[in-house]
Amino acid sequence: MAEEKLAVLIDADNVSYANVREMMEEISKYGNPTIKRIYADWTKPSLSGWKNVLLENAITPIQQYSYTTGKNSSDSALIIDAMDILYSEKVNGFCIVSSDSDFTRLATRLREAGMTVIGFGEKKTPQPFISACNKFIYLEILKSRAPEGKVEKKVAKSKTDGELLKKVDQGTVQLIIESASDLADETGWTFLGNLGNFILKKKPDFDPRNYGFPKLLPLIRALKKFEIDERESGQGNIRHIYLKLK
Structure with a gap:
């Protein structure tokens, strides 16, 4: 391509x-x-x-x-x-x-x-x-380059240091939950690869880095509201991430 x-x-x-x-x-x-x-x-x-x-x-x-x-x-x-x-x-x-x-x-x-x-x-x-x-x-x-091993501390903390790092507000949490629900299959699981793009259609300025997270998955984990399932794709060692509301 x-x-x-x-x-x-x-x-x-x-x-x-x-x-x-x-x-x-x-x-x-x-x-x-x-x-x-x-x-x-x-x-x-x-x-x-x-x-x-x-x-x-x-x-x-x-x-x-x-x-x-x-x-x-x-x-x-x-x-x-x-x-x-x-x-x-x-x-x-x-x-x-x-x-x-x-x-x-x-x-x-x-x-x-x-x-x-x-x-x-x-x-x-x-x-x-x-x-x-x-x-x-x-x-x-x-x-803003937050070390991945420390990002979970950012979720409940507002830190500026001259950069745009802020607390994950309830509106954003609800946006993620509703978007995951909209994409979920009949068993309630949502493919993480589709979730980020779907959220952007609703909120173009959504970016995990706004909250100090390098990627969407660490932000999802820090919210502690979802089950995470890593599945083999059947092609090499590629793993697909799925999530489900607890």
Whole structure:
């Protein structure tokens, strides 16, 4: 199966360059970023910190002058480029990097055209933009690397350390329980491989790393509400994980 080709479009006015390396590593999990562009008025001294980051990650800066005070002209340039790329049929999906709700309609339009849209932004990102994406990843969690042997302590503890690690709220617990129930077979068992994708359809910003867990399974185990069953797949040593509400 061919690797997904992705266009990465970054709004430099609404994100920090501090997370770019981790962000590009994250994007590589979903496909090959064949187009990488970043938009801003590069004449602004405040953006000088981006220079080395762009060189290191081979990201093309797109100059967009601020013609009117208080207006973000780079938004328009990004949207126009996104539509040009869409019609060029050179990619299978888009990564839109911004904490700005102005890209909500763009994300919706790209998905209408059959594109996968992955959003990246800070925790302050408005909900409409998050909901318009197939998946939304908070930039704050990309530097959060919790050791797997210690993650269960995170479930009842709120720890920031400048990152996005928070207590698993009752709403999230209920989301997991209801989603597992929706997917369960007649015996009550749910295949873990389907559960994560199903939850994302309901809540695009769901990510176990938001709560300090590297994967969904450690989060499920920490909740202590499910039986876990590991089954042989019949192909090599691959094991499939199933869960059932206690």
